[in-house]
Amino acid sequence: MRALPQLHHSDAFPPTSEALDYPNGLLAVGGGLSASRLTDAYRRGIFPWYEEPQPVLWWTPDPRSVLFPERLHISRSLRKTLRKDAFKLSVDQHFEVVMRRCAQLRGDGLGTWIGDDMLAAYCDLHHIGHAHSIEVLNQQNELVGGLYGIALGRAFFGESMFSAETDASKVALVGLIDILSRGGFRLVDCQVESEHLNSLGAINISRLDFEELLAQTVDIAHDPGIWHLPATCGELL
The missing domain is CATH 3.40.630.70 (Leucyl/phenylalanyl-tRNA-protein transferase, C-terminal domain)
Known part of the structure; x- marks a missing residue:
């Protein structure tokens, strides 16, 4: 599995076309769960799913x-x-x-x-x-x-x-x-x-x-x- 993009506070999400095939739709890691980060994610079809206290994982599966x-x-x-x-x-x-x-x-x-x-x-x-x-x-x-x-x-x-x-x-x-x-x-x-x-x-x-x-x-x-x-x-x- 190739290395996932590591998001910092103000980093933009990578293109969703770069999401992994396996696990299906895994796109990036990190970046926090601020309201602005979450709304930006959902607007692009990206959502968080992870187990605390691990870093946030962002997903955009295909198909949807x-x-x-x-x-x-x-x-x-x-x-x-x-x-x-x-x-x-x-x-x-x-x-x-x-x-x-x-x-x-x-x-x-x-x-x-x-x-x-x-x-x-x-x-x-x-x-x-x-x-x-x-x-x-x-x-x-x-x-x-x-x-x-x-x-x-x-x-x-x-x-x-x-x-x-x-x-x-x-x-x-x-x-x-x-x-x-x-x-x-x-x-x-x-x-x-x-x-x-x-x-x-x-x-x-x-x-x-x-x-x-x-x-x-x-x-x-x-x-x-x-x-x-x-x-x-x-x-x-």
């Missing part, structure tokens, strides 16, 4: 898993869950908690890819309006599912989701797509293919096509007033 809002697949069983109206919904009320739950339920804890530095950096993005969370609560007002990610222009970059009750994370995704559709968003970046995301309608596209989509979307502002949902999931149907 994406979900186009109009292609969301709601299965019969998920539609039944929505109709039962068993879950309550909220937006941006428990951002840090959602991040922590995503780490815990994946078995990573806060010492690996969602570590303390990642937590602080994405909470900073949340405070300035770039990062959002969708929260799913049961009838006892317990947080049982959710997701979080970054919204730039009319592209949403999904980071992680969790579910402590059946279908809770899927309900969060349906809520997210409701918001994005109202806001004229073009795509959800799902990063790397998984069977779970494919079952919900995600597909693979080339890195080049993905970057062309970003060029058409990240500079088109969306209305910040879209970030709300109905009180219960049944109203999403």
Whole structure:
């Protein structure tokens, strides 16, 4: 494996065409997790993924898993869950908690890819309006599912989701797509293919096509007033 570019505080990212084939999409190392570094990365389709306390690793895999809002697949069983109206919904009320739950339920804890530095950096993005969370609560007002990610222009970059009750994370995704559709968003970046995301309608596209989509979307502002949902999931149907 050839040596990775080592980024310092003000260094620009190398061209994404220089990303490694194996590991797929590894582009550079270092550079920190400032809000400006992160937004610059996402605008170019680059995201951080690493284990603290190691240096930050930056990735841009090819192909790229994406979900186009109009292609969301709601299965019969998920539609039944929505109709039962068993879950309550909220937006941006428990951002840090959602991040922590995503780490815990994946078995990573806060010492690996969602570590303390990642937590602080994405909470900073949340405070300035770039990062959002969708929260799913049961009838006892317990947080049982959710997701979080970054919204730039009319592209949403999904980071992680969790579910402590059946279908809770899927309900969060349906809520997210409701918001994005109202806001004229073009795509959800799902990063790397998984069977779970494919079952919900995600597909693979080339890195080049993905970057062309970003060029058409990240500079088109969306209305910040879209970030709300109905009180219960049944109203999403």
